[in-house]
Amino acid sequence: MYTLGVVGLGEGRSIMSAALRSDRWELRQVCDLNPNVCRARADEFDFDRWTTSYEELLQDDAIDAIAIYTPDQLHYAHMKQALEAGKHAICTKPLLLSLNGAQELIELSARTGKHVFVGQSSRFFEPMLRQREDFEAGKHGELETVEAHYITDGRWFLEKGWSRQAGFSWMYNFMIHAADLVRWYLPGVEEVVGYGRCSETSRSYGLDAWDNMRFLLRDGEGRIGVVSGSYTLPTLGRDAEPTIQCTLRGTKGSSRAEYFRLHYYTHFAGEGKNVRTFDDLHGYYFRFEGESHHAGEYQNYIEYFADALDRGATPYPDVKEGVRTIAVLEAMRRSAANGGERVRVQDILDERGIEA
């Protein structure tokens, strides 16, 4: 049994639910600056070990890992404090909001011997897990292209105060899901080109950040990735267009994993066209009102994390993989800021002296 502390109890609610249902984890204590949020979670889960002081959480010697679900701008500071207190860190996406502090984080994780695991939740959704199994079994043959998008009407998100503060971006907070899925299959992305555009809607909320973005990525073998995001426009609805999708196309077959729908489409040589649905798992993945939170993915990743600890193995995405994804985002940002110029990911890492 491993012990978990959680900081940030908005989305942190999902990992509370996951830990309380797990036989591998004991939820030891939770923390939020806002005592009303702590009380709401205490009532919801009948769990009264809460504090408003992160320092108090870190001082608990019995905690093995801290799960961090605070606003994006605080992730670096909260991970650093967790590692320095001798805890593993499970950090929700985005790991970082820029490459500032990336090398320090890699070194701190190595020096303390504590893992930084990135909670890239989309990897742990049922259709995405099945797609990965098929990929690892070689069913796609030689992979040629990977296309991922995250398209949602996220205007509600602009009601959160911190989404309008310096540092927030749709690219780092939302589109990272699609970028991470492409990088999962094309870990050696070398080059990026693309465009971004800020709509009047984001501007009307006082946010000057691209909310429509389209990027092309290429790895060292010439394989092509596509990453797209739109965040403040009316959508077509999930039946017509998945909110998140990852499509792999290879010489022996293609597949598409979807989110929110629990649908997985395949066309592999000798198997014909198939669609698998996992609707019976809807209650496992979506535990609270509607589909606003998706705790099943967190359940899957904390069980995976515990297995890795048992085996003395590194849980992925680890800090280096997380930093490489941030470097790809930085290449996208730079390309779009410079009219679609071609940006090399390694140049960005070299400029910053990052060994990821």
Ligand SMILES: NC(=O)c1ccc[n+]([C@@H]2O[C@H](COP(=O)([O-])OP(=O)(O)OC[C@H]3O[C@@H](n4cnc5c(N)ncnc54)[C@H](O)[C@@H]3O)[C@@H](O)[C@H]2O)c1
């Ligand atoms: N799919 C996913 O993996 C997923 C989904 C949603 C949110 N997230 C991530 O979770 C994080 C939080 O998002 P959210 O939607 O829950 O935001 P939120 O604003 O609803 O919740 C953040 C909470 O952190 C608390 N907090 C702020 N500063 C704190 C501090 N110093 N110490 C302790 N608590 C503090 C706030 O009081 C608030 O309750 C973000 O980084 C977001 O990107 C990930």
